[in-house]
Amino acid sequence: MEFWGIEVKAGQPIKTGPGVNRVIHLSQATLGESKNKAESVPLYVNVDGKKLVLGTLSHQNFPQLNLDLVFEQEFELSHNWKNGSVYFLGYETSVQEEGYPFYYF
Structure with missing residues (x-):
């Protein structure tokens, strides 16, 4: 088991995936620093051409989101x-x- 982390910058979606015979367990999403604390930030994942909302982050209410997702493909x-x-x-x-x-079975 190895730590996995990635920064997704503004306007730059990132494709990633596990190696052969590996999976990525996504467990948390966190907002970076910002001067504007009032914004809500929807998070998205795109798998097999399906774009889904993971959740919404907010500096005031929910600066981080716990997840329990396992990906075996890009x-x-x-x-x-x-x-x-x-x-x-x-x-x-x-x-x-x-x-x-x-x-x-």
């Missing part, structure tokens, strides 16, 4: 905040050949 992280970066944290780990985390 995905794209983005946000629409023009004044700063969002940091995504988690870990990357290897998986058994049978499939993660379930066995298929």
Whole structure:
């Protein structure tokens, strides 16, 4: 198990993904520094051409968001905040050949 983290800057979506026989467990999203504390920042993930909202961050109410998502393929992280970066944290780990985390019968 290895720490995994990425900074998504304003207007720069990032594609990332695990290596062969690995998964990324996304566990937290956090707002970077900002002078404008009143904005809400929606977070997005794009997997297989489907763009989904992970949640919304706010410096005043929710500066970080706990997540429990596992990705076994490439995905794209983005946000629409023009004044700063969002940091995504988690870990990357290897998986058994049978499939993660379930066995298929």
